[in-house]
Amino acid sequence: MRFVHFLSLVLSFTCTATALLRGSDLETVESRVARARLARYIPESISDKASRGPTRRATLAAQAHVKNFAISDIYTTDFFSSQTAWNRTITFFFADNNSNTSTICTKSWTQSNTTNNYPTSYVLCDFTANNSDVFYFKFDTMASLGNFTLELAHEFSDPVNYPPPYDIVEYFSAPTKFTLPCDAKTTTSGVFTNCVSAGPITVIVSGVAN
Numbered sequence: 001m002r003f004v005h006f007l008s009l010v011l012s013f014t015c016t017a018t019a020l021l022r023g024s025d026l027e028t029v030e031s032r033v034a035r036a037r038l039a040r041y042i043p044e045s046i047s048d049k050a051s052r053g054p055t056r057r058a059t060l061a062a063q064a065h066v067k068n069f070a071i072s073d074i075y076t077t078d079f080f081s082s083q084t085a086w087n088r089t090i091t092f093f094f095a096d097n098n099s100n101t102s103t104i105c106t107k108s109w110t111q112s113n114t115t116n117n118y119p120t121s122y123v124l125c126d127f128t129a130n131n132s133d134v135f136y137f138k139f140d141t142m143a144s145l146g147n148f149t150l151e152l153a154h155e156f157s158d159p160v161n162y163p164p165p166y167d168i169v170e171y172f173s174a175p176t177k178f179t180l181p182c183d184a185k186t187t188t189s190g191v192f193t194n195c196v197s198a199g200p201i202t203v204i205v206s207g208v209a210n
Helices: 002-039 044-050 054-061
Strands: 069-080 085-096 101-112 134-144 147-157 168-173 176-179 182-187 190-197 201-203 205-209
Touching (some): 085 134, 101 134
Antiparallel strands (some): 069 085, 085 101, 134 147, 147 168, 182 190
């Protein structure tokens, strides 16, 4: 009788452990799927994928089908209303000839005398009409309002060159220098500076990850 009771306890424990394991496995799968979906829309994921290695990225970028990015209507603005801070904005039109899609990128920040607050992490641009593309950019350096370096990236589905299930591809640019002519105007409320270039400016695609 004791043996039967012991065996019953063992079977009960085994079933419970199996159920818990299955639940754990399910949670793991769900969390991985969630992370995978989230990674597509988190700018930091680009840095992670870009870190896979310059050799691989350069080799892929040398493929004949890869085309360069085009930037146009880029302008930066600066409004100086005090002795300690500047309100700055950058806006530009980002087009990728690889997907024949484009969007507008914009970012505002406050610059002080002691800190450089321009975005050095990837900034998400406006979504395209069908939300199928994800465009990003970040500053590499910024010497002045009209003299700075940007890095650009674009993620989209390219089943022609990258068959499913590996059709989601990300293209990266090398740091690209921009030099814009600037014009400053003094008003009663402060100094307004505007730097503009109609473009288009070619940005070399130097890396691919998928």
